[in-house]
Amino acid sequence: MKSAVSREASTPLDTTDSLTPTLRRKRKKGVAGYAFVSGYFVLLILFGVLPAAYAIVLAFTASGGHFTGLTNFIKTGEDFRFLPAFENVGKYLLIWLGSLVVIVLGLALMLHSIARRVSAAFRFIFYLPGALAGAASVLVWLFMLDPTVSPWRLFLGVFGFKNLGQTILPGHLPLIFAIIAFWAGAGGWIVVTYGALNNIPNELIEAAQLDGAGAIQTALRIKLPLIKKWIVFMLILAFAAGTQLFVEPQLVGEASLGLISPTWSPNELAYYFAFQDNNFNYAAAISVDLLVIGLLCAAVLVFRTKLFEVE
Amino acid sequence: MAPVSLEKLTKVYPNGFEAVHEFDLEVADGEFMILVGPSGCGKTTAMRMVAGLEEITSGTLRINGEIMNDVSPRDRDIAMVFQNYALYPHMTVGENIGFALKMKHTPKSEIEKKVRETTEILGLTEWIDLKPGQLSGGQRQRVAMGRAIVREPKVFLMDEPLSNLDAKLRVQMRAEVARIQRRLGVATIYVTHDQVEAMTMGDRVAVMRAGLVLQCDKPQTIYDHPLNLFVAGFMGSPSMNLFEARLGEGATTLFLGTQKVELPPTVLSAKPALGRFANAEVVVGIRPESLAVAGTATGERTEDLVFFEGDVDLVEALGSEILVHFSTDAHRVEAEGMYSDDAEGLDAGSITQRGEGVARVSPETQLVIGEHVRLQVNPKRLFFFDPVTGLALNG
Amino acid sequence: MRLFNRIWSRTFSYIILLAFTAFFVVPVIWLLFAPFKTDHNLVFENPFALGTLGNLFHAAHVMFTFEDYALLNWLKNSAIYSFGGIAIALICSIPAGYGLAHTQFIGRRTLLGVTLFVMIMPATALVLPLFLEANAVHAVGTPLAVILPFSFFPFGVYLAYIFYSSSVPKDLLAAARIDGCNEWDVFRRIALPLARPIIALVTFFAFVANWNNFFLPFVMLPNSSNYPLPIGLQDLLSATPAFNPGQGGQVPIYRPELAIATIVAMAPVMIVFLFAQRSLVSGLLAGATKE
Structure with a gap:
């Protein structure tokens, strides 16, 4: 249309049918990709791969730097604080994961069967304490568990607790940490589970109803099997994170007047080795133990479920 | 000098799959060239090369005589309309259309002027400040066109640009795209799987299958003289009826299933190659519109009609015509990928065991389902193919 | 009978939901009310009784001026660490997600796989190794020892990758290349502007993770003036006579003051919660392509 003439005029110049490169830029292959990931790659090496590698080196060497094989692992494993720490965390995980399956799923199913507007409000409220994760949540619960000031004081009184010391007895800690984890973390998982439930096509639910399934039958036989992989996902992530418990026992220990061991959880034990005993090799050995647990969880999630797209 | 020339253009993917095999093509100035074929035939890969x-594995691509194999897309002076339009969602209609000019550092006032001209041509002026998300499918399609034409490129590439529109809009845009292309006079390569678009829009059509160009010619020529079974079956809707058959002694009779059909001598004299197939299997092709029901007022009356019989399975009255689905005891032949979009076979034709056919007859024809009818066809309109190679027996 | 069952089960649902609402909300409400009361009120009055503004001002004054405005210093530190980490994380993870989704290079799949692994692994598992590493290069005690590990945020890379591979069609980028963009232009003019919702999302998750992180700054920053809020809270906790009667009177930090510190610590995340909810919903891409 407009430039037909001008193009005609310019063609005689380019008509030389030659292989000589003109001003046109050659396309570059692959280079751009490296440029885009380079920043992240450096961070990954410096703060992901290197520390892990360094911890592994330390875990297999003595303070002098010579290779000691599994000695550090055996020594830390035989330490009198090692087993109790893992036992403590194990009990905590049992309660926390159990409550995730039963209560989170139950609440999500209930929310899914009521009006969307109302359920949105509930979901927001349940999710809200997530803002107080970490130290803040522990502090809030120290107030909640202190029978002298707690709004639940009547409830605590039923169990005969008169002061904070009685509530946070060492034997109660797994349950208490599970409650804190639930308070701060369950809302997020309820939102995720609800989202998964929402992805179930409505026709499927209606078909089940026409087939004669009641609300509970539909929930158990249709909805739950369809969100199974999300439940697995939730459990593995919660398990992996739960093994790393640190801030909760640390802060509650602070308020317990020395009743609670400073090596209550494995991470605390590793910390104790590093900072009280100045034994970085032992600390590294426990870190590697925990790292392996984390890696195993990741491996199960990546290879056993099809949750993560890698293409 | 042809704006676009492809010489033995070949694409082999890293996994060894050869998507395009030695594609030769010249698109003349102002020519509307259509690449058509079932999905997976390599037409889109060819265009993307x-x-x-898409990198070119081997062969030479020239645009205006210059070798372009290794030149980056932005320096090829081409414009492309994508199947999903690929409009920039964060830019307005005007910004979308003007983006290429902006990247060429065209002065702002000139961009504005050209964008305005383009939106006027396409009737988009009202929507110039809206974002793609606020437009209808048809409007988005126009924006995609606008983005291409504002560039005044040497070549237009269009990759199934109408396939996402609903049927009615597609018919309308079909004419509009063709009109705009004629008006701009820019060489265009247009990829489609829709044989109606191929028939109606292009100056020339290249029918592709499994990475090969089977036939490249004017649409009517392809329709009237398909070079092989696949092209015969692919072009035309409803498709050509293709039946397994056998030529008798001296190629004067045709056995269609259990039926014997007498062929007048004109058939052999027009297609002497049939002589080689005396007493041998052939595939016979009949376009649905060449068929009529004998004995009805609308049937063609010439001296040497040939007849065969069938049972009416289904009658589809379309108002202007009737599609009669009938069955005979002759086996039907299908070239893979001819009718459905999913097939990707490499063989010339495979035989399926269905004896169904379609006739397209005048609406006055009165038929009842289950009725036994005599069908007539002018023998000049019979096509014959070699059942082994799939090639048309014309010479 | 059926109808009765339905009403009954619905009522049951609501009772359970309301009970859990109380469980989740009462602590937050109590926390917000606490600064309006004196420590004495908290012990001897109805837990939901209203307090007075005077009490609030008093407690706030005590808390904020405590140890030469330590609380504000911690707040400032938290902000620096969190946002420093987020800034670097964004600069690195958005292009990385784009590169992983839309470019080809050797090692791409490996990088993706490793990213997935470190993303699922709890970040806490690397804290002590990171400390050992920082210790080896004498970086312990510097803000960078916290900021740089914060900026390594594989989850952000994964989010960006998923976004780019699922919501930004290859043809959109091809169109830009044909329109005259080089690879950097394609990213800057097309891919980056489209990433706005994902930038908000990454910021949100990184912020919550960084702000609440306890273990990493706890081991990296031994000096009180470098503390972020969570470590500061622990410091207060160990000093307050409310939980450590032995401390008796030397430190004027009681429960109302502690509640204020907790509120200060959680408020930014709470605000980000409310703020992020909106920006996450923006369907910027709607209608860009027809699929």
């Missing part, structure tokens, strides 16, 4: 979005 021209665009520079």
Whole structure:
């Protein structure tokens, strides 16, 4: 249309049918990709791969730097604080994961069967304490568990607790940490589970109803099997994170007047080795133990479920 | 000098799959060239090689005489309309259309002027400040066109640009795209799987299958003289009826299932190659519109009609015509990928065991389902193919 | 009978939901009310009784001026660490997600796989190794020892990758290349502007993770003036006579003051919660392509 003439005029110049490169830029292959990931790659090496590698080196060497094989692992494993720490965390995980399956799923199913507007409000409220994760949540619960000031004081009184010391007895800690984890973390998982439930096509639910399934039958036989992989996902992530418990026992220990061991959880034990005993090799050995647990969880999630797209 | 020339253009993917095999093509100035074929036939890959979005494995691509194999897309002076339009969602209609000019550092006032001209041509002026998300499918399609034409490129590439529109809009845009192309006079390569678009829009059509160009010619020529079974079956809707058959002694009779059909001598004299197939299997092709029901007022009356019989399975009255689905005891032949979009076979034709056919007859024809009818066809309109190679027996 | 069952089960649902609402909300409400009361009120009055503004001002004054405005210093530190980490994380993870989704290079799949692994692994598992590493290069005690590990945020890379591979069609980028963009232009003019919702999302998750992180700054920053809020809270906790009667009177930090510190610590995350909810919903891409 407009430039037909001008193009005609310019063609005689380019008509030389030659292989000589003109001003046109050659396309570059692959280079751009490296440029885009380079920043992240450096961070990954410096703060992901290197520390892990360094911890592994330390875990297999003595303070002098010579290779000691599994000695550090055996020594830390035989330490009198090692087993109790893992036992403590194990009990905590049992309660926390159990409550995730039963209560989170139950609440999500209930929310899914009521009006969307109302359920949105509930979901927001349940999710809200997530803002107080970490130290803040522990502090809030120290107030909640202190029978002298707690709004639940009547409830605590039923169990005969008169002061904070009685509530946070060492034997109660797994349950208490599970409650804190639930308070701060369950809302997020309820939102995720609800989202998964929402992805179930409505026709499927209606078909089940026409087939004669009641609300509970539909929930158990249709909805739950369809969100199974999300439940697995939730459990593995919660398990992996739960093994790393640190801030909760640390802060509650602070308020317990020395009743609670400073090596209550494995991470605390590793910390104790590093900072009280100045034994970085032992600390590294426990870190590697925990790292392996984390890696195993990741491996199960990546290879056993099809949750993560890698293409 | 042809704006676009492809010489033995070949694409082999890293996994060894050869998507395009030695594609030769010249698109003349102002020519509307259509690449048509079932999905997976390599037509889109061929186009993307021209665009520079797909690397060329071997062969030579020239645009205006210059070798372009290794030139980056932005320096090829081409414009492309994508199947999903690929409009920039964060830019307005005007910004979308003007983006290429902006990247060429065209002065702002000139961009504005050209964008305005383009939106006027396409009737988009009202929507110039809206974002793609606020437009209808048809409007988005126009924006995609606008983005291409504002560039005044040497070549237009269009990759199934109408396939996402609903049927009615597609018919309308079909004419509009063709009109705009004629008006701009820019060489265009247009990829489609829709044989109606191929028939109606292009100056020339290249029918592709499994990475090969089977036939490249004017649409009517392809329709009237398909070179092989696949092209015969692919072009035309409803498709050509293809039946397994056997030529008798001296190629004067045709056995269609259990039926014997007498062929007048004109058939053999027009297609002497049939002589080689005396007493041998052939595939016979009949376009649905060449068939009529004998004995009805609308049937063609010439001296040497040939007849065969069938049972009416289904009658589809379309108002202007009737599609009669009938069955005979002759086996039907299908070239893979001819009718459905999913097939990707490499063989010339495979035989399926269905004896169904379609006739397209005048609406006055009165038929009842289950009725036994005599069908007539002018023998000049019979096509014959070699059942082994799939090639048409014309010479 | 059926109808009765339905009403009954619905009522049951609501009772359970309301009970859990109380469980989740009462602590937050109590926390917000606490600064309006004196420590004495908290012990001897109805837990939901209203307090007075005077009490609030008093407690706030005590808390904020405590140890030469330590609380504000911690707040400032938290902000620096969190946002420093987020800034670097964004600069690195958005292009990385784009590169992983839309470019080809050797090692791409490996990088993706490793990213997935470190993303699922709890970040806490690397804290002590990171400390050992920082210790080896004498970086312990510097803000960078916290900021740089914060900026390594594989989850952000994964989010960006998923976004780019699922919501930004290859043809959109091809169109830009044909329109005259080089690879950097394609990213800057097309891919980056489209990433706005994902930038908000990454910021949100990184912020919550960084702000609440306890273990990493706890081991990296031994000096009180470098503390972020969570470590500061622990410091207060160990000093307050409310939980450590032995401390008796030397430190004027009681429960109302502690509640204020907790509120200060959680408020930014709470605000980000409310703020992020909106920006996450923006369907910027709607209608860009027809699929």
